[in-house]
Amino acid sequence: MENGMVEALQLLVVGMLTVFLILLIVIYLGKGLIALVNRFAPAEQVPQKKMAVMSSGASAVDAQTKAIIAAAVNQLTGGKGQVKKIEKV
């Protein structure tokens, strides 16, 4: 038991140190990669999102999205729920 306890305590120290060390390396590796890529790789071309077919007066949520949300609410609430308002948070 005593031997086991000593080994268990050693494992605690070695294990936690290793986990912290590896994740610190991962963090700094990530930071280094970001710096390198920002410097040498061309900036990503984000494609312009196609605007939904919406007239200027239309609501922010198109009919198809509304229908999908309503169907999901209907499914989850067994037909009892109702969608009154859709708001983007």
Place this chain on the structure above:
Amino acid sequence: MVEIFQKLYEMTALSNIIADPSFIVMYLIAFLLLYLGIVKHYEPLLLIPIGFGVLIANFPGGDMGVLQAAEDGTIVKDGVTYIIWEMSLPAIAHDLGLMNFLYYMLIKTGFLPPVIFMGVGALTDFGPMLRNLRLAIFGAAAQFGIFLVLICAVLMGFTLKEAASLGIIGGADGPTAIFTTIKLAPHLLGPIAIAAYSYMALVPVIIPLVVKLTCSKKELMINMKEQDKKFPAKNEIKNMRVIKIIFPIAVTTIVAIFVPTAVSLIGMLMFGNLLKEIGSDTSRLFDTISNSIMNTATVFLGLCVGATMTAEAFLNWTTIGIIIGGFLAFALSITAGISMVKLMNLFVKKKINPLIGATGLSAVPMASRVCNEIATKYDPKNHVLNYCMSSNISGVIGSAVAAGVLIKFLS
């Protein structure tokens, strides 16, 4: 006529079930797991195959229960001793049954958990972690529960290898727990897998409980987006796609150098992720590993784990110790993550919501979703999901590294 009925009775499993009622307890456990999976939707993809595996493993004469080999490889069945390492796979299937064939081919070799990790990698997005790299350190803090429970388990009388397998439940990562247990204490595979997946399913209960006991309302209302506005990040990512492709290759290389025993898990996780991030060139491979292969692996993993839970192997005090120890490991891991955030908040200007520490254990993405719900309960505009995902994903790496350390030192 009586003799015929007597023979019929002996042919069925009934005679053995009546002679040993412990089988009935196992059926009840199987029904409970199936109920939780089917009706309560608790981890249905795992609990349903495991529950069914338990059911079919416990019919005497069915030959569907997994027989655990002793350390020297001996298995005794119906009075005959077999040395498993000297048997060919067809001989295992013929003499010990189909489930032993699957178990010794797919599980005991440690084949399935890394395959599942590959699928998990394909479904993981490292974007939130790369955007909030400093939060990834909480994925390390939350592994503390693993090692603390290891010590508690040794005090309770478990051997070191058993204690390590029990502690790894605190990593909240099913494949990692299974992989470690196969390597260190295969006779405990059934109860440890059940405990790991059950507590993962209970994350929406366990995290709020620990958070309630350890965090104040003021701490939970720390708004991460406002903190970001006050103290903006120095480096903005200009080309995420390139970083996401290089990152899995770089992490695998680094982990392989420092903890080679973790490579089978981390390497496969990162390989799956790389296939996803490359995009259209590897989309067919990505589709295969994230659907067909992962689903096939999950089916066989679940069934085999369930089949290890025979009445003889499961109904004992060790199982109860594992159930208690597993909960303790989970709760301590969450507490350790929260404590580290609190400690860090004492020294930094840019404050961190302690919920981000609570997600340092794996259980991706459920832990993050639960913490986001808690945060929005206190402040409906405080969405912490993306921040939580950073420590949540790093927790997967952290628990795999912890598993690698345990396997390296104890196997």
